[in-house]
Amino acid sequence: MDSIIERINQGKFWHFHGGIHPPEQKAITSAKPIKQLALPKQLILPLQQHIGRQGDLLVKVGDKVLKGQALTQSANPMAVPVHAPTSGTITAIKKSVIAHPSGLSELCLFIDVDGEDTWKKREICQDFSKLNNQEIIKKIAEAGIAGMGGAGFPTHIKVNTKPGIDFLIINAAECEPYITADDLLMREQSEAIVDGIKILDQLLTPTFILIGIEDNKPQAIKALQQATKHNAKIKVCVLPTKYPTGGEKQLIKILTGKEVNSGTLPINSGIVVQNVATCFAISDAVINDIPLIRRVVTLTGNALSKPQNFWVLLGTQVSYLLYQAGFVSEVSEKKSTPNSAQPPVIMGGPLMGFSILNEQVPIIKTSNCILAPSKVEMPSAFDHNSNEVECIRCGQCADVCPSQLLPQELQWSAKAKDHQQLAQLNLFDCIDCGACAYVCPSQIPLVQYYRVAKAEIRQQQQLDIKAEKAKARFEARKFRLEQEKIARQVKHEKAAAARKATMNKKSADGGTASSAVAAALARVKAKKAAKNKNTEFPVIGSEKQNDNDQAEISPVKAAIARAKAKRLARETNAESSVTTKKEVIQKQSVTNDSTQNNIIDDKKARIAIAIAKAKAKKVQANKSSTEKSEFSTEIKQEKTGEKVQNTTTAAEEKKARIAAAVAKAKLKRIDKAQQASTTNSKEST
């Protein structure tokens, strides 16, 4: 540790592997101060401008908002609120194209600026040293501060760590060509930046604070040294200019000699890195109660007539900025063809930026530069044909990679979609800096291949997780269905056993339910036997067959037959009420007799029936409709309704036949209707 400090004091810094020295092109904008812009007419604020989740809306369409008013909030720590950059009215909350290489749209707030620029009520904090850590973090969180160096990680999470930080490193490197936003900010607002650093010092209590700045910014270095004159803890470290010194891991390596292991974060090594612009925003938030509503953006490139840095309100559209910077479109008259499309406008720097296709894209917390190159300056940006040729295996890419990877091998495996090999080659340690693509003599767009490969691997991981979940759900469902089946079986068995038990239980009249059922069955058998004997009682065979065939639909028939029987009984009753009563009583005695035995004796039943017949014959001697009565008793005995026997007299037969036909027709109609509905549904699916 001491050796590290010694070296730092002596200015003998370490080196990181690789790196390139592209032309700086910072002179285009570095001479002019940051310009304040007039208020634009409309602001488009994406609800999510950071890594994490978007917050919940606090406002709705039509609301008037004040400058600095919070527009979203959330209890979720990964949510960072957005604030109104100026006063105005919310005119819409809808999807709009955002600053992302995909060109997709996300939910944005549309604010019509009223021009008054009225502030919300603010409370200036006179002395932040009196605040405790929780209060500071709360202020940072509520001010909506995310990392402004480009990544956009919520700052309040990054600085909310347990004590034991060795190094707080302030990233003032700004290594990418063209960009001078941080440079100008340091020159003009060094005091505020140092205030921010002091707040962080109070929060994190690091052992050492280092500001890493490249040596191509002499004025900024002087300003910072001036501002930290009286603060011995903060050291301004001047580093040799090289791209990408500003990369987090590279900066840590240069300043402390420590390497952050693959897959771990700097916080695990006791190091926290923050960008200077973020420090400025922190000081504004904690001291002046100003939330993050503006940032410095560099408008640069030879296609602009007035390139310089601007203080830009978040949500300002790129078209407004380009206009302010004097953007001269070189192809304004030509129709856009595939080869000479719109003049390129790049959000970000030349190495890590992406093309914006729609100039309505708004500036967000992480936008630090808009680059509008001229054709002479950057011909490749205008040429939409690819000049890629085969890899000549020169190895220059491996020489310049700051993460010490093997871009040649990565490209090989990325093209072959060999995910295993890519993982072995540490694809995810690639910081997308673009140094390899910069030096490639075959002009292979290496970073694009890596991005595609990374996205594919991430998606495959997501699919694997989803497959695991689906498998678990499937297994659970299978298990549940089996359990239900088993439960149903057990229930059935239980019910069957219970039924058996009740059947075998002795009832009040000395018989059991099962014996009663058995008696009934025996009666049916006996009747069948009796019927077979008595051939004078023909039954309409077809009727019977139909009965047997349509056993399922017999309930209807049975009901009809029962009604018929009732009618018959009523008729015969008038004639032979006495006999029927006798028959009934006899029947009762018969049933009583039969129920006394568990197993019905056929003979006994036959005897009983014979007795009944004899009695009936007696009646027949008097009446002509003894068969009717006999049948009526039989019908009365027949309570199961399985068989229906019709009368033998022609009239009754005819009636019965008619009734049966009516019943059959009804049932057929029901059948047809069912079939029709099923075929209909089959056709429709």
Place this chain on the structure above:
Amino acid sequence: MTDYALLLIGTVLVNNFVLVQFLGLCPFMGVSSRTETAIGMSFATTFVMTLASLLSYLVTTYILVPLDLEYLTTMSFILVIAVVVQFTEMVVHKTSNSLYRLLGIFLPLITTNCAVLGVALLNLRLQHNFFESIIYGFGAAVGFSLVLIMFSAMREKLANADVPTPFKGAAIAMITAGLMSLAFMGFAGLVKI
């Protein structure tokens, strides 16, 4: 001692069984598409070759020659080799099921590997003694393994490379093998046995 060392180097490099004597080409082309299978195969073949050359020497010296049964050489050698391969198969199946699956049919095909029978017969022809036979067998296997693994690494790279369509697959593999063979012939004259 130097004799044995020279014999080993000679067998591994100068008279490499695959690239110079052109024996054992079947598994060389068949298993070399992936390095993992190649390594597994080379272990299996080393085991088989060494053991087979040892056992065939014993069978020749103590059974065939005393009983005047030299005409049974081929049959008994094949018997020995088949048994050793079966044994190896069982061991591989037990120790590494995935390797067993990866090697698939090529594991029992070691029986028909002409390099194995070749080693046994060449030991006979060159009238090696006991130790020489073992070293010769082991050297042959090491040479085979060396070339197999190198070739598999090259083939893995070739699989992802930009090969013209008529040459893709077996064609470019054969060409590469031929070039390797040319390279190995450069060892000629390295060792004079």
Place this chain on the structure above:
Amino acid sequence: MNILIAILVLGAIAALFGALLGYASIRFHVDGDPIVEQLDALLPQTQCGQCGYPGCKPYAEAVANGEAINKCAPGGEDTIKKIADLLGVDVQPVDENHEQDDSSQSNRPKVAFIIEEDCIGCTKCIQACPVDAILGAAKQMHTIIIDECTGCDLCVAPCPVDCIEMRPTPETIQNWQWDLNKIAVKQID
């Protein structure tokens, strides 16, 4: 006489070796085959049945027993390649018998969607879903849990009022993928 000796000698050697092998086969006996688990881990677990087997595990078992490896439609080329690597067989193209997905503009994965105005609450789709991704009860509104839906299509057919359709999932920043075809890159074949 010589021949007899020869036969005897060969027979003796063979018998000796046979005994050795017999002992070895018992000593090195292998039971079980974990290949089915490994195969199952490669399959996408949509349990859709398009391969002809009732679920991914049965298909894994079938493949372990020699079934063709190109039957999994949701798995696609990637899964076939992985299975081929694991088993050491050749990669085969996806089975043409599968109904090809209509090559619409988006290749986005599809999830089911119930048109709630038409739903009659019959629970037929709930019974069809292999991963229980449909929420509902008899005579109650049914709805698809999008996060759990694997897009297997099994619920569309049983619906008696035909109120389920498959919709592509929307592209958001989270699942957007860099596409080499959208930037000027020459693909070297």
